[in-house]
Amino acid sequence: MANVAFLGLGVMGSPMAGHLAKKGHDVTVYNRTRAKADAWVAAHGGRAASTPREAAAGREIVFACVGNDDDLRSVVLGEEGAFAGMEKGSVFVDHTTASAEVARELAAAADAAGLRFIDAPVSGGQAGAENGVLTVMCGGEEATYMRVEPVVMAYAKSCRLLGPSGSGQLTKMVNQIAIAGVVQGLSEAIHFAKRAGLDVEAVLDVISKGAAGSWQMENRGRTMNAEKFDFGFAVEWMRKDLGILLAESRRNGARLPVTALVDQFYAEVEAMGGKRWDTSSLIARLER
Template identity: 85%
Template sequence: MAKVAFLGLGVMGGPMAGHLAKKGHEVTVYNRTTAKAEAWVKANGGVAAATPREAAAGQEIVFACVGNDDDLRGVTLGQDGAFAGMEKGSVFVDHTTASAEAARELAQAASELGLGFIDAPVSGGQAGAENAALTVMCGGDEATYSTVEPAILSFAKASRLMGPAGSGQLTKMVNQICIAGIVQGLSEAIHFAKRAELDVDAVLDVISKGAAGSWQMENRGRTMNAEKFDFGFAVDWMRKDLGILLLEARRNGAKLPVTALVDQFYADVQAMGGNRWDTSSLIARLET
């Protein structure tokens, strides 16, 4: 069992850190809102620290799951950042969905300090975090990854090294491209079935057994039909992720016309007040 820190105790980070504690790791936590860190300690044990630097001091692995590139730089760099408190040979594992550029920048900064760095965005949403069923896509060197994989598997059902620094973030971008297209297609399909006066649940049941089947259909199809969007991955988060990957596409020359269009559809959902609705709420703009 390892001595670890976890920075960021939101809907993803809180359960992930909890699974580390349940597996017997010695966990120190930091959260920007101190009350949330204190509540986590009360529920899970461990220790709360006042700054990322204090949380990282003496730890073998420091995990983070924060909001965006700026948040990530905020908890890693500077006088109170985690890098300032980490000992040589320890490893920083970042589960934030951030840019590949930020991952490479921080990997270089860590290397100059004698630290390891793994970018490790996750897929599976809040339910995956709560049920220790996340999929983790990692970037970094193989030797560093091998030292942290057992701890990652405390809250993941699968983890894989995809290549050098930034490769985890690039793989997560591929994941989000797929989801954007699938959810839009499913939204249009359900909308069409309603207008055709079909039994939508029956339609989903039969077509899910064939080539049209997907995770989104199995887990979100019926709730989309019922216009229930109060769970899962929020529209605001999806737009943040799509913004990152569309910027990367402009850099590498990838053509993503459908993804760019779906990003604008999510903007429509935000304009409807659906910022915190689940991403399956794309159907709402068709039903309005």
């Protein structure tokens, strides 16, 4: 069992930290809104800290899952940041979906301070976090990764090292590119089936058994048909991720015409009032 800290208790971080506590790890938590940290401690035990530095003090591994690059820097760097409280040789594991650039920046800062850093964005959404079945994509040194993998598996079904610092974030970008295209294709398929007068649920049941089958079809097809979007991974979060990966594509020369188009479609969904709708709400711009 490890002495760990968890920074950020949102819809992902709170259940992830909860799984660590359930597995018997000694968990100290920090959240920008202190009430959330206190509520988490009331539910799971452990301790709440007033600053990232305080939370990280004496911890073997410090986890974080916050909003974006700037949020991440705010809990890591500076006098009250986690790095200031961590002991030499301890490891910072970042589960934020952020840029590869900030991952490399923080890995260099950790190295200069005698610390270790793993970028480890996740896939699986809120349900995956709550059920402890996330997929974790990691970048960093192998020896450091091997230290943290058994602890990460408290809330993961799969965890893998993909390369040096930044590789986890780059892999998450690949994940989001694939999702964007699949959801748009599924939206158009369901829209077409409706216009053709077909029984959409029967169609989905049949084609999900063949080459068209996907996680999105199995888990979102019926709710898309019913236009239910008040759950899941929010459109505004997806647009944040797409913005990161499109910026990366401009740096590395990758051509992503479908992804760029889907990002524009999500902008239309946001304009419809769908910022917090699930990403499957792409179909709404076709139906409404």
